[in-house]
Amino acid sequence: MGTIITFYCLSALIIVSAVMAVTSKRILRAATFLLFVLIATAGLYLLLNYHFLAAVQLSVYAGGILILFIFAILLTSPKGDRTEPEDRGKVAMGLAAALSGLVITAMVTVKHIFLYADPNPTVAGDHEINMKTIGHALMGTEKYQYLLPFEVLSVLLLVCIIGGIFIARKR
Amino acid sequence: MYSFTDITHWIDRLLRNSMTDGWTLFVEFILIGAVIMVAYALLALFLIYVERRVCAWFQCRIGPNRVGPWGLFQTGADMIKILLKELIRINRADRFLFRLASFMVIIGSICTFGALPFVKGLQAIDFNIGVFYLLAVSSLGVVGILLAGWSSNSKYTMIGAMRSGAQLISYELSCGLSLLAIVILSGTMQLSEIVAQQSEMWFIFKGHVPAVIAFVIYLIAGHAETNRGPFDLPEAESELTAGYHTEYSGIQFGFFYLAEYMNMFIIAAIASTMFLGGWMPLHIPGWEGFNRVMDYIPSFAWFLGKTGFCIFLALWVRWSFPRLRIDQLLNLEWKVLMPISLVNILLMAITVIL
Numbered sequence: 001m002g003t004i005i006t007f008y009c010l011s012a013l014i015i016v017s018a019v020m021a022v023t024s025k026r027i028l029r030a031a032t033f034l035l036f037v038l039i040a041t042a043g044l045y046l047l048l049n050y051h052f053l054a055a056v057q058l059s060v061y062a063g064g065i066l067i068l069f070i071f072a073i074l075l076t077s078p079k080g081d082r083t084e085p086e087d088r089g090k091v092a093m094g095l096a097a098a099l100s101g102l103v104i105t106a107m108v109t110v111k112h113i114f115l116y117a118d119p120n121p122t123v124a125g126d127h128e129i130n131m132k133t134i135g136h137a138l139m140g141t142e143k144y145q146y147l148l149p150f151e152v153l154s155v156l157l158l159v160c161i162i163g164g165i166f167i168a169r170k171r
Numbered sequence: 172m173y174s175f176t177d178i179t180h181w182i183d184r185l186l187r188n189s190m191t192d193g194w195t196l197f198v199e200f201i202l203i204g205a206v207i208m209v210a211y212a213l214l215a216l217f218l219i220y221v222e223r224r225v226c227a228w229f230q231c232r233i234g235p236n237r238v239g240p241w242g243l244f245q246t247g248a249d250m251i252k253i254l255l256k257e258l259i260r261i262n263r264a265d266r267f268l269f270r271l272a273s274f275m276v277i278i279g280s281i282c283t284f285g286a287l288p289f290v291k292g293l294q295a296i297d298f299n300i301g302v303f304y305l306l307a308v309s310s311l312g313v314v315g316i317l318l319a320g321w322s323s324n325s326k327y328t329m330i331g332a333m334r335s336g337a338q339l340i341s342y343e344l345s346c347g348l349s350l351l352a353i354v355i356l357s358g359t360m361q362l363s364e365i366v367a368q369q370s371e372m373w374f375i376f377k378g379h380v381p382a383v384i385a386f387v388i389y390l391i392a393g394h395a396e397t398n399r400g401p402f403d404l405p406e407a408e409s410e411l412t413a414g415y416h417t418e419y420s421g422i423q424f425g426f427f428y429l430a431e432y433m434n435m436f437i438i439a440a441i442a443s444t445m446f447l448g449g450w451m452p453l454h455i456p457g458w459e460g461f462n463r464v465m466d467y468i469p470s471f472a473w474f475l476g477k478t479g480f481c482i483f484l485a486l487w488v489r490w491s492f493p494r495l496r497i498d499q500l501l502n503l504e505w506k507v508l509m510p511i512s513l514v515n516i517l518l519m520a521i522t523v524i525l
Contacts, residue, residue, distance in 0.1 A: 063310025
């Protein structure tokens with residue numbers, strides 16, 4: 001009961017903030033509503049007992065990427081910047097992208113067999129996943145362990161950092 | 172050693188007898204939230220008083236001494252004054268973001284405060300990812316500071332917010348890395364487990380040199396995180412009036428003020444939990460009698476004593492060193508503290524393997 005109420009509150013917050021983020025005229029307000037969407041999503045993860053993902057969501061998106069957004073807005077746009085209304089073609093393209101995204105998500109949701117749809121679930125999904133399990137999965141080399149993708153991603157990030165420095169240094 | 176779980180279980184049973192389980196949980200959540208917020212406000216008031224007295228002591232003054240015995244009620248009177256003040260409307264400011272910013276700062280701070288292990292058996296929520304949660308939630312405050320600076324429609328606040336943002340983001344790195352050294356040593360991120368593992372010896376002694384280096388780095392970086400002391404350029408009063416909260420008045424300014432002081436407490440509390448054993452008494456392996464005597468000192472005294480020690484260090488630094496320039500500040504982080512803490516993690520890993 002409590003879980004359902006919390007879920008509906010969080011979902012309402014996500015939907016309202018997402019709509020506000022797109023329709024808001026001031027770009028910094030849009031960024032703030034995006035922040036609400038991200039925090040509420042972290043709340044959904046907490047509701048699913050997935051604490052690690054919630055903390056990652058908070059520290060990477062709310063604490064990292066969004067601050068980068070706000071910094072970029074503060075450094076580039078003049079005071080009280082208002083967004084221009086988009087032309088027809090862009091609106092149509094955006095609508096098409098949003099609709100196709102909706103269709104894909106709906107298809108996946110309908111096709112997917114959820115753990116709790118089965119009255120006698122075989123996999124324990126109700127309790128929290130231990131941090132040690134996640135760590136071993138990230139750092140192992142056996143089946144269903146992800147050391148190689150992890151390292152490849154870190155190389156990609158390093159390339160991005162060096163590229164950023166190179167562009168910024170060119171003067 | 173007395174465990175506060177007795178009291179919490181007693182309250183839990185009392186509530187369960189009179190209502191259903193769902194309502195019990197609901198009432199307990201509200202109770203815990205109220206207790207945390209009241210403790211937050213009271214501790215902040217007391218800290219402001221302590222800061223004034225210690226600052227006065229360093230400057231050979233007396234400090235507040237008229238209201239109540241030793242001026243103890245001075246901050247209470249100040250709180251009443253701040254509550255009665257008018258909330259000034261800023262002309263041509265984004266009012267929604269302006270209001271929101273002060274709440275963001277204090278929410279980030281309270282969320283961190285709520286997850287600390289205060290006393291044996293008194294921890295509101297014990298995440299499996301405790302340390303990571305603390306780091307993640309405390310980063311919310313930066314957004315509040317940036318929004319406050321932008322929405323106030325003033326150049327001083329804007330410059331203060333930009334400085335503060337750059338400073339907080341940079342120093343978060345060495346904060347996290349120095350805590351990571353302790354996570355490597357303990358092998359867990361759960362705060363209760365980290366405290367329990369220090370029952371033989373505190374981590375600062377157990378971890379040899381790397382733990383001491385991590386402790387010093389954490390104190391420096393954490394001090395910078397609170398925007399105080401030699402790192403207070405975001406609110407450098409001689410250049411920027413009051414930095415990012417220049418335009419705030421009344422209780423909205425009070426929120427920033429409370430958050431600043433409580434962030435100092437939170438940093439000190441995390442330092443004492445991770446390095447000095449939290450509420451765990453000082454135990455020396457082999458000294459049975461000594462350990463037994465130490466157990467008689469209650470756990471909240473240990474926690475508050477260690478945290479108070481770290482806070483005193485922070486105040487000492489604040490009133491002793493001149494302010495840094497922005498380039499010195501960023502150089503200190505990116506060219507000194509971060510390389511040292513990266514090497515320190517390696518050192519810690521080698522120590523643990525050996």
